[in-house]
Amino acid sequence: MSFQEQWIAFTTIVVKEVRRFTRIWLQTLLPPAITIGLYFVIFGTLIGPRIGEMSGFSYIEFVVPGLIMMSVITNSYSNVVSSFYGTKFQRSVEELLVSPVPNYIILTGYVIGGVARGLAVGLIVTCLSLFFTDLQVSHVVITVAIVFLTAVLFSLAGFINAVYANSFDDISIVPTFVLTPLTYLGGVFYSISMLPEFWQGVSQANPILYMVNTFRYGLLGVSDINVAWAFTMVIGFCILSYSYSLYLLGHAKKLRN
Secondary structure, rough: OOOOHHHHHHHHHHHHHHHHHHHHHHOOOOOHHHHHHHHHHHHHHHHHHHHOOOOOEEEEHHHHHHHHHHHHHHHHHHHHHHHHHHEEEEEHHHHHHHHOOOEEEEEEHHHHHHHHHHHHHHHHHHHOOOOOOOOOOOHHHHHHHHHHHHHHHHHHHHHHHHHOOOOOOOHHHHHHHHHHHHHHHHOOOHHHHHHHHHHHHHHHOOOOHHHHHHHHHHOOOOOOOOHHHHHHHHHHHHHHHHHHHHHHHHHHOOOOO
């Protein structure tokens, strides 16, 4: 395929993915906004003042970056896992695989679709947070880079989950038993400096901790971890996940009967 043909194929997949979640925005964009809005009300208005400051900021200021990142993670992941598994379930993925479209175009198209939904929900949640606190950005480049890389990583993770899933129940196992616990234990609602030394070490094995804290550093300028190491880790995971996803597509693992 020529470059122009590959570009047409890529934009077609991306537009299809974006239209998919915008067409049913009452199911894809509104529910996470309402959920995070309730977090703002509960932690910002009711519980936050009683907790007091954390890392030199009011509690609502401290949790806003974590809640934004949580919405980006869950929506990037869920968009790709549901969309690609739906294609697999309907057998239309077989037609896509036998087409002359390169595998990296297929994969990148789905990933960008997941990134688009994750960033869209993240933007909505960010706008909601302005009703509860004054949001300032200390490091613009770091903020944009980490939120984009995180959306890419979890879009790839959703793709891998979709490939291995054998039923619609399977696509909910990882978010329920892996993603949600790691997110809640990833420093969204607290600083790991509050934990005993042993549990601080255990928490540092959670990759989401690095993403949340790096995003918090970009907004507030404070972090519990080394930001440079966090970027190295996230980029490394992105490369590994992308390579493995291409391998799965190239060998049509669990995609053809």
